[in-house]
Every structure is written in structure tokens, then in C-alpha cells.
Amino acid sequence: MTSAISVSGLHKSFGGTHALDGLDLTVRTGEVHGFLGPNGSGKSTTVRILLGLLKADRGTVRLLGGDPWRDAVELHRRLAYVPGDVTLWRNLSGGEVIDLLGRLRGGVDGGRRAELLERFELDPTKKGGAYSTGNRQKVALVAAFASDVELLILDEPTAGLDPVMEEVFRECVVEERSRGRTVLLSSHILSEVEALCDRVSIIRRGRTVEAGTLSELRYLTRTSVTAELAAPPRGLEDLPGVHDLRVTGNRVHCQVEGERLDPLLRALTRVGVLGLTSRPPTLEELFLRHYQNGRAAGTGTGAEAEEGAGAENGAGTGAGTGTGTGAGAAEQEGAAR
Amino acid sequence: MTGRHGLTGTGALLHLAVRRDRVMVPAWVLVMTLVVTTSAASIGSYYDTVASRLALAASIDTNTSLRALYGPVHEASTIGGLTAWRMLTFGAALTGLMGLLLVVRHTRDEEETGRLELVGSGAVGRRAPLTAALLTAFGASLAVALFLALGLAVQGEEVAGSLALGLSFAAAGCLFAAVGAVAAQLATTGREARGIASAVLGMSFLLRAAGDAAGEKGPGWLVWLSPLGWVENLRPFADERWWVLALTGAAAAALAGTAYALVARRDLDAGMLPARPGPARAGAGLSGPFGLARRLQRGTLAGWTAAYAVAGLVLGATAEGAADLVEENPKVADVVREMGGPQSLTDAFLAAMLGLLGMVAGAYAVQAVLRLHGEETGGRADPVLACAVGRLRWAAGHLVFAAFGTVVLMLVGGAAMGAGHGVVAGDITGRAVSTAGSALVQLPAVWLVGGIALMLFGLWPRISAVGWGLLTAFVVIGLYGPVLHLDQWAMDLSPFTHLPKVPGEEVTAVPLAALTALGTVLGAAGLTGLRRRDLG
Numbered sequence: 126m127t128s129a130i131s132v133s134g135l136h137k138s139f140g141g142t143h144a145l146d147g148l149d150l151t152v153r154t155g156e157v158h159g160f161l162g163p164n165g166s167g168k169s170t171t172v173r174i175l176l177g178l179l180k181a182d183r184g185t186v187r188l189l190g191g192d193p194w195r196d197a198v199e200l201h202r203r204l205a206y207v208p209g210d211v212t213l214w215r216n217l218s219g220g221e222v223i224d225l226l227g228r229l230r231g232g233v234d235g236g237r238r239a240e241l242l243e244r245f246e247l248d249p250t251k252k253g254g255a256y257s258t259g260n261r262q263k264v265a266l267v268a269a270f271a272s273d274v275e276l277l278i279l280d281e282p283t284a285g286l287d288p289v290m291e292e293v294f295r296e297c298v299v300e301e302r303s304r305g306r307t308v309l310l311s312s313h314i315l316s317e318v319e320a321l322c323d324r325v326s327i328i329r330r331g332r333t334v335e336a337g338t339l340s341e342l343r344y345l346t347r348t349s350v351t352a353e354l355a356a357p358p359r360g361l362e363d364l365p366g367v368h369d370l371r372v373t374g375n376r377v378h379c380q381v382e383g384e385r386l387d388p389l390l391r392a393l394t395r396v397g398v399l400g401l402t403s404r405p406p407t408l409e410e411l412f413l414r415h416y417q418n419g420r421a422a423g424t425g426t427g428a429e430a431e432e433g434a435g436a437e438n439g440a441g442t443g444a445g446t447g448t449g450t451g452a453g454a455a456e457q458e459g460a461a462r
Numbered sequence: 463m464t465g466r467h468g469l470t471g472t473g474a475l476l477h478l479a480v481r482r483d484r485v486m487v488p489a490w491v492l493v494m495t496l497v498v499t500t501s502a503a504s505i506g507s508y509y510d511t512v513a514s515r516l517a518l519a520a521s522i523d524t525n526t527s528l529r530a531l532y533g534p535v536h537e538a539s540t541i542g543g544l545t546a547w548r549m550l551t552f553g554a555a556l557t558g559l560m561g562l563l564l565v566v567r568h569t570r571d572e573e574e575t576g577r578l579e580l581v582g583s584g585a586v587g588r589r590a591p592l593t594a595a596l597l598t599a600f601g602a603s604l605a606v607a608l609f610l611a612l613g614l615a616v617q618g619e620e621v622a623g624s625l626a627l628g629l630s631f632a633a634a635g636c637l638f639a640a641v642g643a644v645a646a647q648l649a650t651t652g653r654e655a656r657g658i659a660s661a662v663l664g665m666s667f668l669l670r671a672a673g674d675a676a677g678e679k680g681p682g683w684l685v686w687l688s689p690l691g692w693v694e695n696l697r698p699f700a701d702e703r704w705w706v707l708a709l710t711g712a713a714a715a716a717l718a719g720t721a722y723a724l725v726a727r728r729d730l731d732a733g734m735l736p737a738r739p740g741p742a743r744a745g746a747g748l749s750g751p752f753g754l755a756r757r758l759q760r761g762t763l764a765g766w767t768a769a770y771a772v773a774g775l776v777l778g779a780t781a782e783g784a785a786d787l788v789e790e791n792p793k794v795a796d797v798v799r800e801m802g803g804p805q806s807l808t809d810a811f812l813a814a815m816l817g818l819l820g821m822v823a824g825a826y827a828v829q830a831v832l833r834l835h836g837e838e839t840g841g842r843a844d845p846v847l848a849c850a851v852g853r854l855r856w857a858a859g860h861l862v863f864a865a866f867g868t869v870v871l872m873l874v875g876g877a878a879m880g881a882g883h884g885v886v887a888g889d890i891t892g893r894a895v896s897t898a899g900s901a902l903v904q905l906p907a908v909w910l911v912g913g914i915a916l917m918l919f920g921l922w923p924r925i926s927a928v929g930w931g932l933l934t935a936f937v938v939i940g941l942y943g944p945v946l947h948l949d950q951w952a953m954d955l956s957p958f959t960h961l962p963k964v965p966g967e968e969v970t971a972v973p974l975a976a977l978t979a980l981g982t983v984l985g986a987a988g989l990t991g992l993r994r995r996d997l998g
Contacts, residue, residue, distance in 0.1 A: 179996045199850070206845065214842060228749045
């Protein structure tokens with residue numbers, strides 16, 4: 126498998142700020158790669174280096190087999206880019222911008238263009254100044270999807286889209302993959318990445334904290350278990366690898382580390398199980414874990430949330446207010462990193 | 463929203479507007495005040511006797527083009543009266559421009575960018591944004607009036623006249639603020655609203671100019687169709703007619719009332735005029751960075767070219783008359799000769815005016831170059847550069863306009879000036895051709911200014927606005943250097959000083975070649991920097 130993008134040890138500073146601090150990123154040809162991180166974590170800086178708009182301070186960057194800084198013009202014929210905050214020329218119509226950007230890349234597929242306009246319900250005769258945020262985004266998306274390119278670089282492309290259009294966007298990405306195109310999708314919308322991406326890189330503070338397929342990343346975290354028991358359970362808090370335990374009468378809710386699932390289930394069945402739900406953690410939890418761990422002192426913001434397992438652990442780690450199991454979580458996460 | 467709560471939040475919005483304008487409005491007030499007071503001072507020093515002032519007024523009255531430009535002299539025996547003649551029409555028009563710009567800035571611009579939606583979701587009445595904008599513009603207009611009146615009174619001018627001159631500016635400011643308020647309801651974009659309101663202002667100026675040029679023998683009543691004609695008839699320092707203020711006040715109130723009625727009838731973001739749709743497909747011309755730059759720059763160049771044609775014609779037509787006026791006053795003649803060269807006074811005047819057109823063309827060059835900076839910081843360069851477009855090719859599209867748009871401006875301005883002069887002095891075609899040739903001599907200095915802007919943009923984009931500062935310094939040296947008798951080394955700092963003063967002087971190649979070469983080197987340094995630096 127060849128790589129469409131391979132970045133290693135990337136550094137970039139602006140004045141005193143280290144925007145990128147040894148970032149790694151590998152995007153294989155033909156995959157949809159999720160590039161996840163909170164705001165200000167360095168996603169856009171990385172994208173701008175990949176586009177040759179910024180020059181890397183250190184590290185190696187290869188894009189479609191070339192150097193994005195030196196070979197920018199040649200490489201750009203083979204890729205299309207959608208910025209997160211699309212600004213248009215106010216006196217150009219949307220249709221003109223789509224054609225212009227397509228021509229600048231080397232051609233637009235007229236049939237595909239018409240089809241995309243229809244699907245995104247975009248009026249191409251409006252002037253740039255008259256479009257809403259979402260419609261400006263659609264202009265850039267139609268221009269990108271209608272271009273005949275190998276690689277799509279999408280930097281938070283759905284910020285202004287409503288749910289219906291978000292669905293159209295997802296269909297388009299799936300179609301692009303089926304045509305063998307590579308997509309780098311930078312996002313902080315986790316459901317989007319979860320639904321679309323083959324592999325994911327999670328970055329925080331300019332550094333890659335995790336990368337892999339979704340199943341590989343889930344391995345690093347826990348299972349969420351909710352059980353309805355025949356009687357109130359006892360001794361669950363003493364089990365290793367069980368976190369965030371909450372017992373309300375006969376009802377149990379907790380998080381358990383993957384390899385500790387068996388002892389927990391045995392303990393539950395000993396009491397008698399009437400109902401059981403277990404599910405893999407959402408990407409939300411994955412993401413919040415890395416995000417929250419970065420904060421100096423936990424604020425406990427996620428503590429009340431049923432699903433906020435990662436957030437709660439983060440809070441426990443930072444403030445040290447957690448129970449015994451919370452301290453366990455801190456250790457486990459330290460090891461994971 | 464009911465009528466009772468329609469004004470809720472006006473205070474907060476007014477506070478916001480004042481804060482956003484805390485540099486712009488004081489700068490405008492200061493500049494207007496300084497221009498009028500220094501003009502009064504220089505009239506006082508060049509025409510220091512009643513006899514010389516009456517002689518000046520007599521020649522003005524016989525000169526149609528001067529009357530068209532500045533209006534008739536209502537009172538010539540005092541310095542204040544001449545100052546009012548010289549400053550009133552332009553000052554009132556500029557204050558009107560300030561008023562309409564302020565109102566559109568705080569209404570339609572806010573709505574267009576979506577900031578008003580954010581603000582409007584708070585406890586803000588439907589009429590509050592318009593009210594806050596109008597109050598800002600009225601306040602700024604009155605500030606102009608107050609400071610200007612104080613400045614003149616301090617110099618010893620009659621208090622009532624000083625106040626009347628200030629109020630004539632303020633009346634125009636308020637009235638065109640109300641025009642801007644109506645335009646902001648009609649149009650859907652700030653640009654369009656400014657276009658409509660400025661067109662009304664331009665029309666007012668033309669009607670007044672036509673009426674004043676016609677004088678008592680022709681359709682002088684045309685003046686009364688123009689708000690600028692009304693304020694002119696306030697006649698500061700010449701038995702002020704205060705009732706004119708009531709007329710403008712009533713007109714402003716009627717316009718503001720119209721704007722309020724329109725606000726109540728329309729949706730947020732909507733205008734009264736239908737938004738014009740654009741083409742669904744791009745034409746063949748819009749296919750590369752050059753095509754894009756042409757679309758972005760051509761409207762601006764067309765506007766500048768039209769302005770240069772009009773300015774050239776007017777300046778050319780006034781050349782003979784101005785030279786006659788100047789001849790009567792040796793002190794003024796000295797200054798004109800210093801600016802325009804030692805030749806005949808008409809040639810000197812033409813050369814000085816071509817120099818003025820050259821310096822203003824420098825502003826065109828700077829804005830054409832810094833359009834690149836606007837595209838970069840506005841996020842509109844990224845999508846283009848993320849396509850198969852190199853940085854130099856992207857920049858070149860705009861630089862073509864900086865380099866050759868200035869050629870167009872000088873040719874048109876020069877030809878129009880020659881033609882205007884020819885209308886009065888005969889041989890329209892011949893003078894148009896020769897003056898256009900003289901105008902081209904300005905280009906090396908204009909290009910150098912553009913080269914400086916390009917160097918700043920390429921190497922130090924954050925301070926690229928310094929290009930404007932340098933140009934301003936060159937203009938100040940060029941305009942006030944001769945009056946202030948600056949030392950030669952100070953005069954030499956401006957590239958425009960090194961240009962031969964044509965028509966009249968011999969043209970030598972060395973300074974022209976040197977300026978062009980320096981401009982090219984600085985521009986090349988900027989392009990090298992652009993290739994190497996981070997963008998965005």
C-alpha cells in the first residue's frame with residue numbers, strides 16, 4: 126500500500142507559539158483518513174503545509190510522491206482543497222467560482238458539476254456576497270467534488286451545513302472513495318469521522334497522540350456496560366479495570382477496560398442478569414479523553430454525562446478528585462500514552 | 463417587535479459604533495478642520511489686502527470653470543468670505559461623503575456580514591441599528607462643524623460666519639447620512655448602498671456646478687435642485703441665511719423617515735431592490751489567475767479612469783483662468799512656479815496639476831498592489847494557490863493592473879487635461895496628444911511607489927500599510943514643500959521631486975530610468991520574499 130501523504134516529525138512555530146511539535150501523519154492511497162483534533166491543535170496548520178502555503182520548520186513531508194513546498198504547482202493539479210471557512214469574491218457568482226477553481230486545477234466535469242449542484246441544492250447564479258456560510262461551503266465542495274483529482278483535502282468542510290446537506294456530503298465522500306480517490310478529512314465532528322473514515326489520526330497540541338483504524342483505537346479504551354440485575358451487586362468496586370461505577374438499586378452502569386470484561390461479567394452473572402447493554406465507546410469518548418487530559422486541572426464538566434466516560438476520567442486525572450477507580454484510570458491512561 | 467420597543471438597545475449600539483469609529487471619525491474631523499484653517503491662513507497670507515481680495519473675486523466671477531468648481535464668491539472683502547468660497551462646496555461634499563459612509567458602514571455592512579444578526583438576537587429593537595448609525599453620523603458631522611468653527615474663530619474670523627461655514631458642512635453631512643440610510647434599505651450589499659448614495663452626492667455636485675456655472679444669465683435655479691446648492695446658499699460670512707438649515711433639516715428628516723418606514727417593511731438581509739443574479743457558468747475569460755485579477759480589478763480601474771477623465775477636463779479648462787488669477791499675485795505665482803517649473807504660468811499650472819494626478823495615481827498603484835494583501839488575509843488567496851497556480855503567476859495578475867492601469871490613468875488624465883485646455887485655448891487634439899505625453903513622465907515615480915508597496919507586501923506583509931504612509935509623505939512633500947520652503951534634501955526624499963516638470967522643462971532620461979530601475983529592484987525583492995514566506 127503506497128502513501129498519498131506521509132508526514133513525520135513535523136515542526137512549525139509562529140513567533141513563540143509551537144503550532145506543530147513533531148506531528149506524524151500517514152494517509153494511504155485510496156483511504157478516507159480522519160484527521161481529528163480540537164480547535165487550535167494544529168490541523169489547519171498541517172493542511173496549509175501540505176498545500177505548500179506554509180513552509181515546515183523541520184520534519185519530512187511527502188504528498189503524492191512530491192515535496193509540497195517545492196512542487197506545489199504540479200501537485201496541485203492532482204488535488205482539490207476545501208477550506209473550513211470559505212470566503213468568496215463578492216462580485217463573482219457561485220457558478221463562476223466553481224468553474225474558475227475547476228479550470229485552475231485543469232478542468233471540471235460538466236455532468237458531475239450539474240449533478241452536484243442539484244444534490245446540494247445550490248443556486249449558482251447568486252453573487253458571492255449573497256451566500257450564507259453553508260452555501261459558500263457548498264460552492265467549494267461542488268468545485269472540489271467536480272474536479273478530476275486523486276486527492277481531496279477537506280479542512281472541516283461541513284461546519285455550516287444542515288443535517289440534510291451533511292448527509293449529501295457523506296454520500297459524496299463515499300462515492301469518491303469508491304472511485305479510488307484518497308480523502309483527508311480534518312474534522313472535530315466525530316460522528317462524521319466515525320461514519321466515513323477508514324483510519325484516524327488524533328492530534329493534540331501539534332502532536333499525533335493516536336493513529337490507526339477505528340477498531341485499533343477502540344482497543345485502547347473501554348467498553349460501556351449497563352446491566353439490570355436480580356439484586357443489588359456487591360464488591361464490584363474492588364474489581365480491577367472497572368471505572369466510573371454507579372449503582373442505583375439493581376441497576377449498574379460502569380466502564381470497563383477491554384481485557385477486564387470477563388471478570389466483570391462473571392461478577393454480574395453471579396447476582397443474576399435481567400438485562401445487559403454493552404457497546405463500544407463512541408469516537409466522542411476517544412476524543413474527549415485526549416482532549417481533557419491536556420487540561421491542567423479537571424473542571425469536571427463531563428461528570429454528569431452518562432456517555433462522558435472519557436471526560437470524567439480526564440477530570441479525575443487532573444484534579445485527583447476521583448474515587449479509587451478514578452486513580453486507576455489515570456494510571457492506565459498514562460500507560461496508553 | 464412593536465413600535466414601543468423598536469429603539470431598545472440603541473444606546474449599546476451607539477456605544478459600539480463610537481468605539482469602532484474611534485480613529486476614523488476623529489481623523490476625518492481633524493483633517494477637515496486642518497484643511498479649512500490652513501486654507502484660511504494661506505488666503506490670509508497671499509491676499510493680505512482688501513484690494514487684492516476684491517481683485518481675485520472679480521476674476522473668479524468672470525471664470526465659468528472656477529465658478530462651476532467652487533461656486534460664486536458671495537463676500538470677497540474678508541478672508542473668511544474667500545475661505546468659504548474656496549472650501550464650502552468641496553468641504554460640504556466631503557462631509558456628506560463621511561455621513562453616508564458612516565451610516566452604510568453601521569447598517570448594511572453589518573447586516574451583510576451577519577454581525578447584525580448576532581446583535582439583533584439580543585435585546586435590540588428593529589429601529590435601533592439605523593438610529594445608532596444616524597446618531598453616529600450626525601454626531602460626527604456636528605463635531606466637524608464645531609471644531610472647524612472654533613479653528614476659524616481662533617484665527618480671528620467672524621464667529622457667526624465661522625459657525626455658518628461649519629454648519630453648512632454639518633448640514634450636508636446629516637442630509638447625506640439620511641440619503642445613505644435610505645440607500646442601505648434599498649440595496650442588499652454595502653458596496654451597492656455606497657454606490658447609490660455616492661451617485662446622489664455626485665449628482666448634487668454636478669447640478670450645483672451647472673447652476674453656478676450658468677450664473678445669473680442661465681439656469682441658475684439648478685442650484686436649488688441640489689442639497690449642496692442649498693448649503694452653499696447658507697452664505698457664511700455674507701449675511702448668513704440661517705433658514706437654509708431648516709430646509710436641509712426638513713429634507714434629512716423626510717429621508718430618515720423614509721428609511722425607517724422601509725426598515726419596518728423588509729426582512730433582515732433583504733433589500734428593496736432585487737439582488738441581481740450572476741451567470742451560472744463562468745465565461746471563457748475567467749479561466750486563470752489573470753482572468754480572476756481582471757474581474758477583481760477592472761471595476762476599480764474603470765472608476766478611476768472616469769474620475770481621471772473628469773478631473774483632467776476640469777483642471778485643463780481652468781488652466782488659463784487659474785494662470786491669470788495667479789499672475790495678479792506674485793507670491794502665489796512663485797509657489798506655482800516652484801511646483802510646476804519656471805516656464806509660462808499656464809504650463810507651470812498644467813505641470814503642477816499633472817504632478818498631482820501622478821501622486822494620486824500612486825494611490826491607485828498602492829491599492830492595486832495591496833489588493834494581493836487583501837486577498838491573502840481575506841482567505842481568498844488560499845483556494846487559488848491550492849490549485850495549479852504558482853505564487854508569482856497569482857501575483858502577476860494583479861501587478862499587471864498596478865503597472866499598466868497607471869499608464870491608462872495618466873494617458874486618460876493627461877489627454878483630458880490637454881483637451882480641456884484646448885477647449886479654452888484652441889487646438890483640442892494637438893493639446894490632448896502633447897499633454898498625454900507629458901503625463902507619462904510621471905510614471906517612473908508612480909511605479910516606484912508601487913514597487914515599494916510590493917516590496918513591503920512580499921517581505922513584511924504585516925506592515926504593508928506603511929506603503930500608504932510613505933505615499934502620503936510624498937504627497938505632503940509635493941504639495942506643501944514649496945509653500946513651506948522645505949530644504950532640498952527633504953524635497954529629494956519624494957520620487958516625484960526628481961521628475962522633470964513638463965510641459966515646459968527639458969525631459970532627461972537619467973532620473974526617469976533611475977526611478978524605474980529602483981522600482982523594479984524593490985518589486986523584484988518583494989516577489990522573491992513572496993515566494994519564500996508563509997502565506998495567510
